[in-house]
Amino acid sequence: MTSAPIIILVRPQLGENIGKAARAMLNFGLTEMRIVNPRDGWPNPSAGPAASGADIVLERAEVFDTLAEATADISHIYATTVRKRGVTKPVLTPEEAANGMLSAQGRSAILFGAERSGLETDEVAVARTIITVPINPEFGSLNLAQAVILCAYEWSKHQSLESPPKVELDPPAPQEELDGMIGQLFGLLEERDYFFPPERTGATKLTLRNLLTKPGWNSLEIRTLRGVLSAFKERKR
Amino acid sequence: MTSAPIIILVRPQLGENIGKAARAMLNFGLTEMRIVNPRDGWPNPSAGPAASGADIVLERAEVFDTLAEATADISHIYATTVRKRGVTKPVLTPEEAANGMLSAQGRSAILFGAERSGLETDEVAVARTIITVPINPEFGSLNLAQAVILCAYEWSKHQSLESPPKVELDPPAPQEELDGMIGQLFGLLEERDYFFPPERTGATKLTLRNLLTKPGWNSLEIRTLRGVLSAFKERKR
Numbered sequence: 001m002t003s004a005p006i007i008i009l010v011r012p013q014l015g016e017n018i019g020k021a022a023r024a025m026l027n028f029g030l031t032e033m034r035i036v037n038p039r040d041g042w043p044n045p046s047a048g049p050a051a052s053g054a055d056i057v058l059e060r061a062e063v064f065d066t067l068a069e070a071t072a073d074i075s076h077i078y079a080t081t082v083r084k085r086g087v088t089k090p091v092l093t094p095e096e097a098a099n100g101m102l103s104a105q106g107r108s109a110i111l112f113g114a115e116r117s118g119l120e121t122d123e124v125a126v127a128r129t130i131i132t133v134p135i136n137p138e139f140g141s142l143n144l145a146q147a148v149i150l151c152a153y154e155w156s157k158h159q160s161l162e163s164p165p166k167v168e169l170d171p172p173a174p175q176e177e178l179d180g181m182i183g184q185l186f187g188l189l190e191e192r193d194y195f196f197p198p199e200r201t202g203a204t205k206l207t208l209r210n211l212l213t214k215p216g217w218n219s220l221e222i223r224t225l226r227g228v229l230s231a232f233k234e235r236k237r
Numbered sequence: 238m239t240s241a242p243i244i245i246l247v248r249p250q251l252g253e254n255i256g257k258a259a260r261a262m263l264n265f266g267l268t269e270m271r272i273v274n275p276r277d278g279w280p281n282p283s284a285g286p287a288a289s290g291a292d293i294v295l296e297r298a299e300v301f302d303t304l305a306e307a308t309a310d311i312s313h314i315y316a317t318t319v320r321k322r323g324v325t326k327p328v329l330t331p332e333e334a335a336n337g338m339l340s341a342q343g344r345s346a347i348l349f350g351a352e353r354s355g356l357e358t359d360e361v362a363v364a365r366t367i368i369t370v371p372i373n374p375e376f377g378s379l380n381l382a383q384a385v386i387l388c389a390y391e392w393s394k395h396q397s398l399e400s401p402p403k404v405e406l407d408p409p410a411p412q413e414e415l416d417g418m419i420g421q422l423f424g425l426l427e428e429r430d431y432f433f434p435p436e437r438t439g440a441t442k443l444t445l446r447n448l449l450t451k452p453g454w455n456s457l458e459i460r461t462l463r464g465v466l467s468a469f470k471e472r473k474r
Contacts, residue, residue, distance in 0.1 A: 024383070026376045052378050095394075134393065139263045141289050146261070146386055153387060156371065157332075170325075 003101050005078070005155060006032040006109040007148060008070055010123055013039045013115050019050025020145035021112070022057035027149065028156035033061040034070045034109070067111075067123055075106025079119055079127035080147055082140060091130040098154040100129070110151055115144050170218035177222045182212055184229050191233075240338050242315070242392060243269040243346040244385060245307050247360055250276045250352050256287025257382035258349070259294035264386065265393035270298040271307045271346070304348075304360055312343025316356055316364035317384055319377060328367040335391040337366070347388055352381050407455035414459045419449055421466050428470075 007025055012018050012035060022033060035042060042063045051058055064070035071077055078097055081087075092100065101108045111127060113119030124130070133142060133150055142150075172178075186205060195201040217225065244262055249255050249272060259270060272279060279300045288295055301307035308314055315334055318324075329337065338345045348364060350356035361367070370379060370387055379387075409415075423442060432438040454462065 023378055027372050027379055027383075029373045052380075054376060054378070133390075135264050136266045136393075139291060141260055141291070142264055143289075146264075146383070149383055149386070150390060153370075156373075 003104065003108070003155075003158075004030055004032065005101055005151070006034055006074065006107060007152075008034045008036060008067075008109050008111045009038070009144070010036045010067055010111055010119060011039060011114040012112075012144070015040060015044030015046030016050040017115055017144045018044060018061075019047035019052075019054075019058065021148045022047070022051040022054040022061075024145045024149035025152050026054040026057050028152035029159055030152045030155065031057055031060065033057050035061055035063045036067050036070045037065060038063065039114075067126060071109060071111075071126055073107065074109040076101065076104050076108040076129070077127040078108065078110045078129050078131045079124045080110060080112050080131045080133075080151070081119060081124060082132065082135075087130060089124075089128065089130050091132050093134055094131055094151045094154040097129065097131045097151070098158065101155060102158055112144055112147060170220065172216035173219040173222045177219055178213065178217070181222050181226050181229065182209055184226060185212075188229060188232050240341065240345070240392075240395075241267055241269065242338055242388070243271055243311065243344060244389075245271045245273060245304075245346050245348045246275070246381075247273045247304060247307075247348055247356060248276060248351040249349075249381070252277060252281030252283030253287040254352055254381045255281060255298075256284035256289075256291075256295065258385045259284070259288040259291040259298075261382045261386035262389050263291040263294050265389035266396055267389045267392065268294055268297065270294050272298055272300045273304050273307045274302060275300065276351075304363060308346060308348075308363055310344065311346040313338065313341050313345040313366070314364040315345065315347045315366050315368045316361045317347060317349050317368045317370075317388070318356060318361060319369065319372075324367060326361075326365065326367050328369050330371055331368055331388045331391040334366065334368045334388070335395065338392060339395050349381060349384060407457065409453035410456040410459045414456055415450065415454070418459050418463050418466065419446055421463060422449075425466060425469050 007021065007030060009018060009021060012021075015038075018033075018035065018038070025031065025033065038044065042061075043058070047058050048055060062070075078092075097110075110131065111119060111123065113123065131151065133147060135142065185208070189195060195204055215221075244258065244267060246255060246258060249258075252275075255270075255272065255275070262268065262270065275281065279298070280295075284295050285292060299307075315329075334347075347368065348356060348360065350360065368388065370384060372379065422445070426432060432441055452458075
């Protein structure tokens with residue numbers, strides 16, 4: 001049993017937006033789309049180009065006449081809405097909703113309303129839970145595909161595709177290598193009477209040590225820098 | 238000192254995409270955009286309509302000839318890239334990067350490359366950290382505005398606009414109210430000899446109790462249901 005939610009577009013208007021929603025879904029591993037009563041029928045020739053290659057989502061999309069049919073086999077229905085007064089259902093963020101889907105028994109689905117008007121009250125009524133994206137109270141202007149992508153993104157965080165692209169970085173060099181380089185530098189500076197007046201020497205060295213410690217250079221970098229420093233060694237006259 | 242990152246678009250191509258990026262930003266409270274060497278100059282008449290009202294971001298956008306000028310005052314530069322080989326910088330998710338920005342001293346900025354090609358190697362080089370959105374390995378197709386919105390969304394989670402639209406739900410009724418209703422129901426069922434055979438009565442009641450406990454009805458709902466049950470009381474003949 002997958003925890004992947006089915007994305008249900010309710011009365012979508014533009015085929016282009018259906019395509020963009022498909023693209024948003026597939027980016028984060030969601031493949032099951034249902035479409036309820038699309039305004040311009042189905043298939044819609046504008047959907048494919050907007051999907052930018054997410055054709056498989058559109059090809060497999062199922063179309064229903066009514067929301068009741070589209071949700072008949074769903075155990076956990078989430079309705080996306082903007083902030084509303086008088087809601088008497090739990091309101092979750094996309095993140096909280098995604099967490100809930102993971103542990104849920106039975107399939108989950110997320111309803112998205114028509115582009116202009118959103119979900120109607122009687123459409124929200126079939127959902128047990130509301131999803132609202134926390135948004136700038138002075139500028140809330142999410143389009144359909146953006147609402148879809150945020151929900152899909154949050155769901156995907158718990159999936160294997162999340163396995164982050166961790167880079168194996170070389171660790172900072174062992175301290176003795178850093179100390180070796182710092183010692184080399186101090187030696188060079190002493191040759192040049194850099195540390196003056198003498199009573200300031202300790203503080204100046206401390207400043208330099210802090211500065212050189214901060215980067216966390218790795219062994220290779222330290223060796224490179226020691227090569228650089230070697231170039232500064234005074235020639236014996 | 239704000240932790241809000243500055244969004245820097247490097248060599249963006251279409252004005253429409255600059256507008257969409259502005260819209261994506263403002264949804265999540267980001268207002269500072271910088272544009273480096275936009276292909277079609279600036280201002281760009283296609284940007285405004287695509288911003289869907291986020292004009293303030295476009296009006297305040299600063300344009301620079303070079304990335305060096307655009308990042309001169311930035312302490313923490315993040316470069317967004319798709320997964321790459323040979324990267325020798327830390328690679329964070331948008332979520333991890335947002336967490337880092339919160340505690341950072343000095344301003345942060347996120348670089349986004351040209352729509353088609355992304356950031357060049359020498360542009361990535363100015364950044365100390367990489368941001369890569371974990372994405373479907375078989376279908377990675379994020380557009381500019383989508384990449385921007387995911388970064389902005391993650392940053393916004395820690396801001397006050399996050400204050401989630403919690404609904405004050407009436408809590409489940411105290412147990413004695415539920416028990417009162419269950420008792421009323423059992424009484425009604427006994428009147429009707431529902432519990433038959435007698436040796437099954439305990440198990441049947443247990444099943445019903447579990448079933449009626451699950452909803453977590455509140456006091457008002459319980460009172461309503463008791464009214465319903467009252468309607469089923471047998472009339473004295």
